[in-house]
Every structure is written in structure tokens, then in C-alpha cells.
Amino acid sequence: MRQKLVIGNWKMHGSLAANEALLNAIKGGASATLAVCAPFPYLAQCQALLAGSAVAWGAQDVSAEARGAFTGEVAASMLAEFGVGYAIVGHSERRTYHQEADGTVAAKALRALEFGITPVICVGETLAEREAGQTEAVVARQLQAVLDALSVEQLGRVVLAYEPVWAIGTGKTATKEQAQAVHAFLRARVAERDDGVAGRMAILYGGSVKPDNAADLFSMPDIDGGLIGGASLKAEDFLAIGNA
Numbered sequence: 434m435r436q437k438l439v440i441g442n443w444k445m446h447g448s449l450a451a452n453e454a455l456l457n458a459i460k461g462g463a464s465a466t467l468a469v470c471a472p473f474p475y476l477a478q479c480q481a482l483l484a485g486s487a488v489a490w491g492a493q494d495v496s497a498e499a500r501g502a503f504t505g506e507v508a509a510s511m512l513a514e515f516g517v518g519y520a521i522v523g524h525s526e527r528r529t530y531h532q533e534a535d536g537t538v539a540a541k542a543l544r545a546l547e548f549g550i551t552p553v554i555c556v557g558e559t560l561a562e563r564e565a566g567q568t569e570a571v572v573a574r575q576l577q578a579v580l581d582a583l584s585v586e587q588l589g590r591v592v593l594a595y596e597p598v599w600a601i602g603t604g605k606t607a608t609k610e611q612a613q614a615v616h617a618f619l620r621a622r623v624a625e626r627d628d629g630v631a632g633r634m635a636i637l638y639g640g641s642v643k644p645d646n647a648a649d650l651f652s653m654p655d656i657d658g659g660l661i662g663g664a665s666l667k668a669e670d671f672l673a674i675g676n677a
């Protein structure tokens with residue numbers, strides 16, 4: 434059976450005091466594996482409060498570079514020093530506001546893997562692309578850069594996240610059928626490279642997942658959990674999604 438995984442993406446939210454309350458409240462865990470991806474300055478706090486608990490922690494980005502004169506970047510080796518288990522790469526907010534190209538996203542995934550960090554590789558189409566019937570072409574292109582860069586062994590250590598851009602932070606969720614169709618498409622693409630890896634790969638759905646729609650989405654055969662933005666900031670909601 435594939436791992437069931439629910440990952441929170443705090444984005445640029447939080448404070449030491451608010452995080453402490455949130456982390457202590459979710460520490461007990463849920464029936465799915467839980468992780469929180471916090472802003473870089475809070476990773477030490479996550480490590481201090483979550484080490485030994487059922488909840489893992491992660492970063493929201495990682496540099497494609499190993500080290501050196503890259504002001505503002507954070508290296509995978511540094512994240513590893515703080516026990517980081519996951520790094521989101523290619524979130525649509527990074528692709529949109531920081532012009533991250535597909536190749537850069539793949540390079541970031543590779544760098545995370547080099548340090549034993551699981552990259553959570555995000556793909557997804559905009560509303561205009563969906564309306565133009567380009568959903569599969571867009572996610573296939575985004576995924577292809579990863580397939581081109583990673584070996585089968587490396588591919589076996591990633592998590593994919595399908596996040597339709599039009600559903601992120603908008604309150605609009607893909608229907609479970611819409612999401613399932615894209616998840617099955619992505620898994621089939623991975624299967625063209627390696628059937629076994631595709632069968633084992635966790636593919637998460639992200640985009641306005643809330644306690645009242647999570648169970649429905651997660652009931653689909655190719656949806657293995659969620660990448661949760663807004664609802665991951667409320668312990669009650671995040672745990673409810675984890676239990677869904």
C-alpha cells in the first residue's frame with residue numbers, strides 16, 4: 434500500500450509563539466503521516482518541538498546550488514542539519530513570482546535528494562491553461578523535466594503534488610474526478626519510466642483542501658494525501674484532514 438501523507442505548507446505565515454501552539458497541538462499526529470513545511474527561520478523550532486514525535490518537518494524551497502556566492506539561497510546541506518525531511522520544490526508561487534523554470538525545479542529536487550531530503554515536486558495548470566484544454570500538456574511538461582533529470586532510484590524517493598493553480602488559496606477545489614484524472618495521468622507518465630516506482634509514488638493533491646472536502650478527494654485511487662496551505666495553520670483543521 435502507498436504511504437498516505439498530509440503535508441502542511443505554512444507559506445510566509447507564523448511566529449515563534451503561534452508556531453509553538455500549533456506544533457504542540459498537532460504533535461500527537463493523525464492516521465496519515467503528517468509533515469509541516471515552515472519558513473526557514475522556524476526550522477530549528479520545528480526540530481526542537483517535533484523531534485521524536487509522529488510529525489515530520491520540511492522547508493518550502495531549497496537551492497539548486499550546493500554552496501557558494503548565492504545570496505539569500507539556502508542549501509540542502511543546511512536543511513539536513515536541521516533534520517528536515519521534506520522540501521517543497523516548484524510550488525506555483527515560486528514558479529510565478531520567482532520565475533522558476535521546469536529545469537530549475539528538477540535541479541532543486543536532485544539537490545534535496547542528494548542530502549536525503551524528500552522533494553515534494555509541485556505541478557499544476559493555471560485556469561487559462563485548463564480552459565484551453567492544456568492541463569495534461571502542462572503537467573506532462575513540468576513532470577518531464579524531473580523524469581529527464583532523475584534516475585529511477587531517485588524517482589523512487591520523491592513525492593509529487595498536483596496543485597491546480599486556480600485552486601490554490603481561492604476556495605475553489607478541483608472535483609475529486611478532475612483531480613483523480615490528472616493524478617492517474619501523472620502516475621501513468623511515471624509508469625512509462627518505471628512501473629514499480631509509479632505504483633509506490635505518493636501523489637498528493639493540493640488546492641483549497643479543507644476538513645469538509647478532504648475525505649472525498651482522498652477516497653480516489655490515485656490521490657494519496659494532500660498538500661495543505663491555509664488549513665494547515667489551524668491545528669483542528671490540519672488534524673481533521675490528516676485523519677481523513
Ligand code: PEP
Binds near residue numbers: 600
Ligand atoms: C498550497 O499552498 O500548496 C495550497 C494548496 O494552498 P491552499 O490549501 O491554501 O489552497
